[in-house]
Amino acid sequence: MNIKKELKNAFPVPAPVGRREFLRAHRRRELSTMMLVLTEAGYVRLRTWLSSLGFLAVMLVIASGGEPEAIWVSSSLTPALALMAVAEWGRSRRYGTVELELACRTPRRTALLARMVAVGAAHLGILALAAPVLSAWGEMNVARTGAHLLTPYLLTASLGLDLSRRCRGREGAILCSAVAITVCALGLWIRRAWGGALERTKLWPVALIVALILSVIEVVSTLRETEVLTWS
Amino acid sequence: MELIVRGLCKYYSGKKAVDDVTFRLTEGVNGLLGANGAGKTTLMRMLSGVLRPTAGTVSLDGVDVSSEDYRAVLGYLPQELGYYPDFTGFDFLMYLASLKGLSRSHAKRRATELIELTGLGEAGRKRIRTYSGGMRRRLGIAQALINDPDLLIVDEPTAGLDPGERARFRDLLSELGRHSIVLLSTHIVSDVEQIAGRMLMMSSGRVVFDELWDKGRTDLEELYLKRFGGENV
Known part of the structure; x- marks a missing residue:
């Protein structure tokens, strides 16, 4: 008789003990944080990416005109870019998937942060590409051009995040759009009212710092709130 | 357990x-x-x-x-299933699988299995906004099972x-x-x-x-x- 068969018959394989417990204890997240950010980027709506690229194209066209107003017109467009970002970040709330996402293994805070990083980094990239071109055709240096583009973006994003936490659905969308329009109009009005005087002062880094602080506060508040399902 | x-x-x-x-x-x-x-x-x-x-x-x-x-x-199917209307059923499963920490290849295999198991079949490639109430429920069941x-x-x-x-x-x-x-x-x-x-x-x-x-x-x-x-x- 075959020795292998004989041994098999003599010593039957015992039934697995604690197999499921062992497998559970060794279930690791298969997705790294970097992969999560890339995955989130992959699920951002195509129209958001296309519109963002469209904004870059428009800014470049405006810059190529060589008009001194180009930077002000371009910076008045960035609130619309920020509005798209806020809409993407609030997508789960809008479509009622918060409950599902909260029950997933990846903490919702991490998932939302990944989404913010994916969209925010892309938008920063767009502004970073536009700034040197606008600077080259205009009268301001790159840092100042960057600040002019970034400040209204951050201001709209932070106010939009705040509003979207307080107001839901259509009301929230309308208010966020109103904020974007207000910031856009404010930029143009400041230019018309105090344009020359403002450019001679050192107020622009102060405005950027204020917008940055507001953004950090709002991002932290938004991430904090994701931990709990707010329920009526 | x-x-x-x-x-x-x-x-x-x-x-x-x-x-x-x-x-x-x-x-x-x-x-x-x-x-x-x-x-x-x-x-x-x-x-x-x-x-x-x-x-x-x-x-x-x-x-x-x-x-x-x-x-x-954990697998969870809430009473009211939220969904992204522009996603296909398959995309939706892949997306939730990523939040559940599954690798892309693992998620793809499970999503394909579950689309068949829940009888969604070809509809898995269609946008969720086109689904009937029953199909959305079946998709909800599939997402609850994606991480086994x-x-x-x-x-x-x-x-x-x-x-x-x-x-x-x-x-x-x-x-x-x-x-x-x-x-x-x-x-x-x-x-x-x-x-x-x-x-x-x-x-x-x-x-x-x-x-x-x-x-x-x-x-x-x-x-x-x-x-x-x-x-x-």
Whole structure:
């Protein structure tokens, strides 16, 4: 008789003990944080990416005109870019998937942060590409051009995040759009009212710092709130 | 495996939605019955970790509900399934699989299997906005199973399914209950009567009935009506 068969018959394989417990204890997240950010980027709506690229194209066209107003017109467009970002970040709330996402293994805070990083980094990239071109055709240096583009973006994003936490659905969308329009109009009005005087002062880094602080506060508040399902 | 719930409470501005609920569940299908407003959905949300209890604890083999390890083995189908209308069914499963920490290849395999298992077939490649209510429910069931959960919590899973689909889903849950803890909340008595090995009933935020159930019994509705005659199941 075959020795292998004989041994098999003599010593039957015992039934697995604690197999499921062992497998559970060794279930690791298969997705790294970097992969999560890339995955989130992959699920951002195509129209958001296309519109963002469209904004870059428009800014470049405006810059190529060589008009001194180009930077002000371009910076008045960035609130619309920020509005798209806020809409993407609030997508789960809008479509009622918060409950599902909260029950997933990846903490919702991490998932939302990944989404913010994916969209925010892309938008920063767009502004970073536009700034040197606008600077080259205009009268301001790159840092100042960057600040002019970034400040209204951050201001709209932070106010939009705040509003979207307080107001839901259509009301929230309308208010966020109103904020974007207000910031856009404010930029143009400041230019018309105090344009020359403002450019001679050192107020622009102060405005950027204020917008940055507001953004950090709002991002932290938004991430904090994701931990709990707010329920009526 | 053991799910232990101790002294679980949820209060909303003075109102007791869930009041001092305590029970233990093991592998198998466990039915949860109760009238509208009895506190079933609030309880399910707390067991799924999406709602923080006012007091009490929930643990699965000693792992607390708030930990990532608990959610790693959890499958949850809420009463109202939110979805991204522009996603296809397949994309939606892939997206939730990524949040559940599954690698792309693993997620793809599971999503394909589950689209077939839930009978979505070709519709898996269509946008969710084109789905009927029943198809969306089946997609919800598929997403709850994507990580091969040890603890499956399903809230009114058969709402919107036709009788054939309901029977198929009952068989699926019965099969899953062989090696997982399944908690099924429903108001349709026939959904749980033949597959649940344990029956819980809730009324006014409290578990008022918690007993092993003989799957051969056919008097669940009668029993319920006897106990809570005035309430709608």
